[in-house]
Amino acid sequence: MRASRLVSLLLLLQNHGRMSAARLAAELGVTARTVYRDVDALAAAGVPIYAEQGPAGGYALMDGYRTKLTGLTADEAESLFLTGLRGPAGELGLGAQVAAAELKLMAALPTPYRDASLRIRQRFHLDAPGWYSAPEPVPHLLAVAEALWQDRRIEIRYRRWFPAPGEVTRRLRPLGLVLKAGVWYLIAAGQGDPHTYRVAGIRTVRTLPDTFTRPPGFDLAAHWREQVSRYESASETATALVRLSPAGAAALPDVLGPRAARLAHATMTEPVADGWREVSVPLESLANAAAGLLRLGPEVRVVAPPELVAHMAATIAAMAALYA
Structure with a gap:
């Protein structure tokens, strides 16, 4: 474990240049004291590493020094397909392998390519969950x-x-x-x-x-x-029967997404005197359906199935109690 950390520390300095002990500790997930010990170990092994004092100081490698310790382990190689997905990689228990693999790839790249990859990372970021959606707990x-x-x-x-x-x-x-x-x-x-x-x-x-x-x-x-x-x-997909106001019907694509909204609109009845219509909306799960429909506020009323009606009523009652 320590040998792997020493290699990671060395590659961090090689890829990023001068780094403070605090920043190295944050990258490696250890304390600053552990970084001090690791730096001493690298220096004792002959690595030309030195410290600079002052506000802009930190640890750095002598100019021109490059390590060849860039071979990927099996676990790191297997994690490469997740290098753009730090959050999901962590959920799968591969966060450390992804970080190590990225470091070794960066160290192995020629300088122009390494600079280009850093520019991409600085300018593009993937955030998988939708707006207002916290990641689901997935303990298993x-x-x-x-x-x-x-x-x-x-x-x-x-x-x-x-x-x-x-x-x-x-x-x-x-x-x-x-x-x-x-x-x-x-x-x-x-x-x-x-x-x-x-x-x-x-x-x-x-x-x-x-x-x-x-x-x-x-x-x-x-x-x-x-x-x-x-x-x-599919027509046999589980559905919920809901009543929508004109405003609710107009907002349906924002709640369901364009494709599901098109399927729902295909089942929409003619408006009654007050402009409300009935429509069947596709369901994936009780919680997912309730969370989406609640975004429509008073512009929607669930008619069926009973389980979804009960879930909506209980949620709305709990919300109302907060403002009583």
Whole structure:
């Protein structure tokens, strides 16, 4: 562990130039005192590292010195596909590997390319979750990811919404994890074809001792594209019946997104005397539907299913109590 940290410290100085002990400590996730000890160890090993005093001081390497310790470990190489997703990588337990892999890649690049990559990082940033959406708690994501990586079967207790609300137990072969709009989904097969499970809906997970062979030719990206297309166009998708005011109907694309809003508008009834209409909106989960519809405030009223009506009523009552 310490050897890896010493290499990371060396690569940080090589990539960034002079750095203070406080900044090095923050990058490495250690204390400043640990940085002092690590710098002494590098100096004792013959690395030309020196300290400069003053407000702009810090540790630096002698001009012209470059290390060749840029080989990636297996874990770091496996984490490369997540180098643009620090948050999701941390959720998967790969945050440290991603950081180390990025350092080694930067150290191996010629100076012009390294400067270009820094310019890109300074100018572009990916933030997966939507506006006003906090990341869902996914306490079982790491266990699912480990089973997925090892091709191990899992048994989960899962809170489903469709075709009927309730908890079910499933034995699955995990085939992939997908992050869409800040939400993690598990693609897994039971006895038949793969199905999609929202990771936040997993109540318990148990990794089974037996392994399995992945379906030959299974393409996770292609499978996901097909599932998204099927979900967005399927008539059998779970729906909620709601009544919308003219303002609520106009705001529907902002709440559901353009594609789901088009599907909903296809079911919209003619307006009654007060201008309100009934419409069927697609559902993914109880909490997800309630959170979206609550954004419409008094411009929407849920008619069915009863579980969603009860959830909306309880949430609105709790909100009203805060202002009583």
